[in-house]
Every structure is written in structure tokens, then in C-alpha cells.
Amino acid sequence: MTITPTVTPTPTPSPTPTPTPTPTEEAALIPNPQVPDLVPNAEPVPLPQGPAADLGSTPGARGTTTADGAGALLTYTVVEGDAFFDIAQRFNVPVQLMLTMNPSVPGLGENIYIKQIINLDWTTTR
Known part of the structure; x- marks a missing residue:
């Protein structure tokens, strides 16, 4: 006995039409509301300036300093x-002012390195 397979094609379904979407009304455009008069920020409080004063060595600020002939502090090694914050504290200088005096110090003072010279003279930048 011989069996002969017969192939019957699968019927292709006819596409079902999709219903036409119902039109929707577009929302009316509303102009931006009027912005009230802006109030400027308060003037920033100026950083206190003045010569650095060595308050003594601390665990985070044990380096050496240099001074001019009159004894005014110039640099710190x-x-x-050492930590930049502790150095600022040792010399009674706000960290923001110390950063302004030392624009070459990267990472907001977080990335200081051994033998780096830190400016202590508030009239100059390093």
C-alpha cells in the first residue's frame, strides 16, 4: 500500500476593515499667562577679605608657610x-575666598596634591 500525501492550501483570511476613527476637536490654543514682574535676587553678601592669620597647625593643615618682609603670609605648601578645607580654617580664610585666591586648584579644593603651593595673599591669585 502506498500513501500519497495531499497538500491543501491554508486559506488566506480576508482583511477586516478597520472602522474610520471619529474626528475629535482640537483644543483651542490658550496664550501664555502674563508673567508677573520679576523680583531680583538680593545682592550677594561680599566675602570678608583681609590678610590670612595662622591659627596654628592642625591635623589637616600641617604644611609650612612663606611670608613677606612685613610678616604677611604669602603661600602655604x-x-x-592636608585638606583644602582645613588649610582655609587654619588661616581663618573662608573656603570660597580661598578658592577665588587659588583658581588653579581643581575640584573645588578636593584635588590638592603634596608640595602644591596654595596662595594665602588675598590681594593676588595663583
Whole structure:
């Protein structure tokens, strides 16, 4: 006995039409409301300026300083274990002012390195 397979094609379904979407009304455009008069920010409080005063070595600021002939502090040399914040505290200088005086210090003072020279003279930048 021989079996002969017969192939019957699968019927292709006819596409079902999709209903036409119902039109919707577009929302009316509303102009932007009037912006009230802007109130300027308060003037920033100026940073206190003045010569650095050495308050003494601390665990985060143990480096050495240089001074001019009149004794005004000029520079500080970073040593291992120093932190920029602690250096600013040692010399009674706000960190923001210390950063302004030392624009070459990267990372907002987080990236100081050993033997780096930090400016302590508030009349100059380094």
C-alpha cells in the first residue's frame, strides 16, 4: 500500500476593515499667562577679605608657610594628609575666598596634591 500525501492550501483570511476613527476637536490654543514682574535676587553678601592669620597647625593643615618682609603670609605648601578645607580654617580664610585666591586648584579644593603651593595673599591669585 502506498500513501500519497495531499497538500491543501491554508486559506488566506480576508482583511477586516478597520472602522474610520471619529474626528475629535482640537483644543483651542490658550496664550501664555502674563508673567508677573520679576523680583531680583538680593545682592550677594561680599566675602570678608583681609590678610590670612595662622591659627596654628592642625591635623589637616600641617604644611609650612612663606611670608613677606612685613610678616604677611604669602603661600602655604601642602603636605601629606592636608585638606583644602582645613588649610582655609587654619588661616581663618573662608573656603570660597580661598578658592577665588587659588583658581588653579581643581575640584573645588578636593584635588590638592603634596608640595602644591596654595596662595594665602588675598590681594593676588595663583
